[in-house]
Each structure stands twice: as C-alpha cells, then as structure tokens.
Amino acid sequence: MTATVYRSQRIAYWYFALALVLFALQIVVGLWIALQYVVTIPQGVVDVFPFSTARAMHTNLLVLWLLLGFMGATFYLVPEEAGTELAWPRLAVVQLVVLAATGVTALVGFFFGWTQGRPLLEIPTELDFVVVAAALAFLANVGVTLQRARRWNAVQGTLLGGLVFLAAMYLFGMPFYRNLAVDWYYWWWVVHLWVEGAWELITAAMAAFMLLKLTGVDRRVVEKWLYVELGLFLFTGIAGTGHHYYWLGAPRAWLWIGGAFSALEPLPILLMVWDTWRAAKDKPGALQPRLTWVYVGGMAILHFVGAGLFGFAHTLPQINYYTHGSQVTVSHGHLAFYGAYALLNLSFFYFAIPRIKGLPGGRYDERAGHWGFWLTSLGVVGMSLAFAVAGVLQTYLERVRGEPFMIAQQPMRFWMLIVFLHGLVVLAGVLTTVTHLLTLRPERVAEVVPIDAGGAAPRAAGTA
Ligand code: HEM
Ligand code: HEM
Numbered sequence: 001m002t003a004t005v006y007r008s009q010r011i012a013y014w015y016f017a018l019a020l021v022l023f024a025l026q027i028v029v030g031l032w033i034a035l036q037y038v039v040t041i042p043q044g045v046v047d048v049f050p051f052s053t054a055r056a057m058h059t060n061l062l063v064l065w066l067l068l069g070f071m072g073a074t075f076y077l078v079p080e081e082a083g084t085e086l087a088w089p090r091l092a093v094v095q096l097v098v099l100a101a102t103g104v105t106a107l108v109g110f111f112f113g114w115t116q117g118r119p120l121l122e123i124p125t126e127l128d129f130v131v132v133a134a135a136l137a138f139l140a141n142v143g144v145t146l147q148r149a150r151r152w153n154a155v156q157g158t159l160l161g162g163l164v165f166l167a168a169m170y171l172f173g174m175p176f177y178r179n180l181a182v183d184w185y186y187w188w189w190v191v192h193l194w195v196e197g198a199w200e201l202i203t204a205a206m207a208a209f210m211l212l213k214l215t216g217v218d219r220r221v222v223e224k225w226l227y228v229e230l231g232l233f234l235f236t237g238i239a240g241t242g243h244h245y246y247w248l249g250a251p252r253a254w255l256w257i258g259g260a261f262s263a264l265e266p267l268p269i270l271l272m273v274w275d276t277w278r279a280a281k282d283k284p285g286a287l288q289p290r291l292t293w294v295y296v297g298g299m300a301i302l303h304f305v306g307a308g309l310f311g312f313a314h315t316l317p318q319i320n321y322y323t324h325g326s327q328v329t330v331s332h333g334h335l336a337f338y339g340a341y342a343l344l345n346l347s348f349f350y351f352a353i354p355r356i357k358g359l360p361g362g363r364y365d366e367r368a369g370h371w372g373f374w375l376t377s378l379g380v381v382g383m384s385l386a387f388a389v390a391g392v393l394q395t396y397l398e399r400v401r402g403e404p405f406m407i408a409q410q411p412m413r414f415w416m417l418i419v420f421l422h423g424l425v426v427l428a429g430v431l432t433t434v435t436h437l438l439t440l441r442p443e444r445v446a447e448v449v450p451i452d453a454g455g456a457a458p459r460a461a462g463t464a
C-alpha cells in the first residue's frame with residue numbers, strides 16, 4: 001500500500017508546505033545574523049533591526065516549522081495506525097490557520113519589541129495563550145481519534161506520550177518568575193525537556209512508523225526497540241536536565257547528576273542508528289526510494305554526532321565551566337537541531353508527500369533532491385565545525401585569558417566568515433530541497449531501448 005488510505009491524511013501536506021517555506025525563511029535570517037559577526041552593520045540599520053530581533057526570528061521560525069512538521073506527521077500517521085479518519089478534519093485545518101496567523105503576528109511583533117525576552121521562547125504571553133488553545137485542539141483531535149478507534153499500539157502510545165509531555169512543558173515557560181535563577185530553571189524545563197525528552201519520543205514514534213511502512217518488517221522487531229528507547233530517553237533525558245543547572249544557583253548535587261546522566265544520553269540514539277541499519281539490511285529490496293533512505297540514514301548519523309558527540313563534548317561540568325554560553329554551544333545547537341529534528345522532518349516529508357500525491361509505488365524523481373541533501377548537510381556540518389573553532393578560540397580568550405567580550409570577538413571574525421560562507425551553501429541546499437519537495441514528480445520512466453536480436457525486453461523504471 002503506497003497511496004494514502006484516508007482522506008484526512010492529506011491535511012498533513014499543508015502543514016509540510018508551510019513548514020518548508022518557514023524553513024527557507026529561517027535560513028535567510030540566519031545568514032543575516034552571521035553577517036553581523038563578520039562586518040560592522042551601520043548603526044541606522046541596527047536601530048531598526050537589531051541582532052536580538054533577527055536572532056529571535058531565526059530560532060522561533062525553527063521551532064515553529066519543526067512543530068508544524070511534527071503536527072502534520074501526526075495527522076498523517078494517526079489515521080493509518082488507528083485505521084480510521086481523523087475525528088475532526090476541519091479543526092485540523094483551522095488549527096493550521098490559527099498557528100500560521102500567530103506565527104506571522106509574533107514575527108512582526110518582534111520588530112516592535114513585543115517579546116518575552118527569553119531565548120527560543122520570545123513569543124509574548126498573550127500569543128502563548130493562542131498557542132495553548134491550538135495545542136489543546138490538536139491533542140483533543142488526536143486523542144479522540146485514537147480513543148474512538150481503540151486500536152492502541154506502541155507507536156501511537158509513544159507519539160501521544162511525547163505530544164502530551166511537549167504541551168505540558170510549554171506551560172512552564174509561560175509565567176515570569178521574579179527570581180531570575182528560578183526563571184532560567186523553568187526555561188530549561190521547556191528547552192531541554194523538549195529536545196532531549198518529548199521530541200525524542202516523537203522522533204522514535206515517527207521513525208518507527210516510517211521504518212515499518214518502508215520495509216514492511218514485522219511490527220515486533222521495531223516496537224521492541226521503541227520500549228527500550230522510551231525508558232532510556234526518559235531516564236537519561238529527565239535526569240540529564242542537570243547539565244543546565246551547573247551555574248544558575250541550583251544545589252551542587254546537580255554537577256554530578258547532570259554530568260553522569262547526560263553522558264548516557266547518546267546511548268539510545270546509537271541504538272536507533274543500529275536498529276535503522278539492521279531493519280534496512282535484512283530487506284535489501286526495501287531500500288527504495290533511495291533518497292528517503294539517504295535522509296533516514298543521515299538523520300540517524302547526524303543525530304548521534306550533533307546531540308551525542310557534540311553534546312557530550314561540553315556536558316561535563318569541568319569542561320562546561322569554560323565553554324558555557326560560548327560559540328561551542330552554538331556549534332552543538334546547530335548540528336543537533338539539524339541532525340535530529342530538521343532531518344527527521346525532511347525524512348518524513350520525503351516519505352509522506354509522494355504517498356499523499358499518490359505517486360506510483362511511493363517513488364519519485366529523486367535527482368535534484370540528492371543535491372539538496374548533500375549541499376545542506378555538508379553546509380551545516382562545515383558551519384558547525386567553524387562555530388566550534390570560533391568557540392574554542394572564544395573560550396581561550398575570554399575564559400582563560402580573561403579578555404573582554406568585544407576584544408575577543410576580533411580574532412573570531414575570520415571563523416564567523418567561514419560560518420557565513422558555509423551558510424551560503426546551506427541556503428543553496430535548502431532552496432533546492434524545498435523546491436524539490438513542493439514539486440515532486442513521478443519517477444522518470446526510462447526510455448524504451450530498441451530490442452536488438454536476442455536482446456532484453458524494454459524495461460520501464462518505476463513499475464518494479
Ligand atoms: C537532539 C537533541 C539535542 C538538541 C536539539 C540540543 C540543542 C541544544 C541547544 C540549542 C542548546 C543551547 C541552548 C541555549 O543556551 O540557548 C543546547 C545546550 C546544551 N546541550 Fe544540547 N541538544 C541536544 C542534546 C544534547 C545531549 C544529548 C547532550 C549531552 C550529551 C547535550 C548537552 C548540552 C549542554 C551541556 C548544553 C549547555 C551548553 C552551555 O552550557 O552553554 N545536548 N543544546
Ligand atoms: C545559513 C545557515 C545558518 C546560519 C548562517 C546560522 C547562523 C546562526 C547564528 C549566527 C546564530 C546566533 C549565534 C549567537 O547567538 O551567537 C544562530 C543561532 C541558532 N541557529 Fe542558526 N544558522 C543557520 C542555520 C540554522 C539551522 C539549519 C538550524 C537548525 C536546524 C539553526 C539553528 C539555530 C539555533 C538552535 C540557534 C540558537 C543557538 C543557541 O542558542 O546556542 N540554524 N544561527
């Protein structure tokens with residue numbers, strides 16, 4: 001079965017399309033902020049469009065498009081897993097319109113200084129309430145659909161668990177706590193418990209679903225690992241929050257808890273890499289379409305490198321004491337977000353869009369897509385390495401030699417130029433990918449070759 005079975009699954013397409021447009025916009029703004037580290041921007045421009053505003057746009061666009069991707073994927077996955085149409089398809093459309101309008105309002109509002117000020121969660125409290133309403137509509141829609149169908153399985157359970165956890169943590173980022181230490185403490189409940197808790201569960205469920213559909217392997221093979229991952233993600237993810245409590249006035253015990261547990265976090269990710277590879281290896285015929293698998297494999301590897309290796313590099317308090325809040329953090333932030341969640345979403349788009357469009361065999365003309373993957377991925381890897389060099393330099397100049405922030409920026413400029421140049425490659429890759437995904441065509445049918453005496457019969461690709 002390759003085409004969508006349920007009409008309501010098609011709503012997912014509009015979530016994916018909007019997510020892709022916002023992704024492209026995020027990258028353009030990213031280039032603009034990187035440029036500010038390389039050259040001095042005229043004061044008149046800075047007054048109208050300061051670094052902080054552009055940075056808020058860059059990161060909030062990221063969070064918005066990733067969440068839209070997760071929601072679209074959920075609307076695609078749930079009907080098929082539950083074996084029924086979505087409970088309220090129209091509500092899903094209204095929800096998309098509301099979220100899009102909220103996003104636009106927030107972006108325009110940033111220009112006028114309408115912001116909560118907390119990084120990644122800048123959107124003002126009034127708009128938070130709209131987001132909460134949309135999230136409740138979303139959870140109700142998904143929950144009621146699953147409850148009516150009463151065909152629970154591990155994929156649905158993990159997904160719903162992750163989504164409820166995600167929504168619940170958002171609430172902790174809404175109030176303003178007068179004590180700044182407390183304020184940051186709860187800020188991490190959103191940021192860390194999202195990316196290293198709730199989102200990992202959503203990843204596990206989405207990846208499991210894709211693997212099942214792409215390979216047709218027995219459910220038990222994939223679901224078994226889902227349980228192991230669930231336990232490990234929650235265990236290491238929640239205790240691992242401690243790696244953010246080192247320097248904000250929390251009890252000293254967190255130095256040890258945070259250090260020890262977060263170091264274990266890469267383990268479940270590694271298991272998933274191995275599992276993906278194993279499931280694929282057993283069924284060589286199932287490794288099609290190739291590009292979808294390039295994405296799934298790329299996600300597994302860069303998820304592990306960006307979150308696991310680059311995360312581990314600065315998670316021990318002895319190291320974090322020097323690197324905290326430097327460009328080392330930014331380096332990890334880019335590779336982890338891209339490797340884990342940008343690639344997860346793009347993998348899912350490549351998996352689902354051909355099916356939504358009813359392309360034969362779920363196959364599509366892959367050519368431009370490979371360019372998109374490699375340009376973007378190599379660009380982000382190069383950019384992250386350049387951020388890392390700038391960060392090590394910054395750590396040495398500021399934290400070891402005690403130079404003031406602005407003095408230390410001068411020698412870092414060259415490496416920010418390298419960041420910028422890789423950013424141009426990323427932009428080329430993202431534009432290629434977005435265009436490719438929004439214009440997916442059926443696989444090109446090979447030209448019919450004349451049969452010579454005793455030659456093979458003409459072969460048409462895409463019909464195998
Ligand atoms: C996909 C999963 C992950 C994502 C998307 C992610 C993303 C991020 C981001 C964006 C920040 C910067 C937050 C800020 O200060 O503005 C951050 C900080 C940090 N991350 Fe991760 N991360 C992930 C997993 C991990 C893992 C598994 C580890 C440890 C093994 C880790 C260790 C850290 C540490 C120690 C910091 C604080 C850096 C500092 O003190 O400045 N992260 N992460
Ligand atoms: C053209 C490509 C890009 C460029 C030039 C770029 C540049 C930047 C710059 C200069 C910052 C600010 C760092 C600071 O405050 O010192 C930043 C922040 C950030 N960007 Fe990008 N970016 C790009 C693409 C991406 C992508 C693809 C992702 C994720 C998928 C991403 C995620 C983030 C995150 C999470 C932060 C906040 C990091 C932190 O708090 O430590 N960016 N970016």
Ligand SMILES: [Fe+2]
Pocket residue numbers: 192196240241243244
């Ligand atoms: Fe964390």
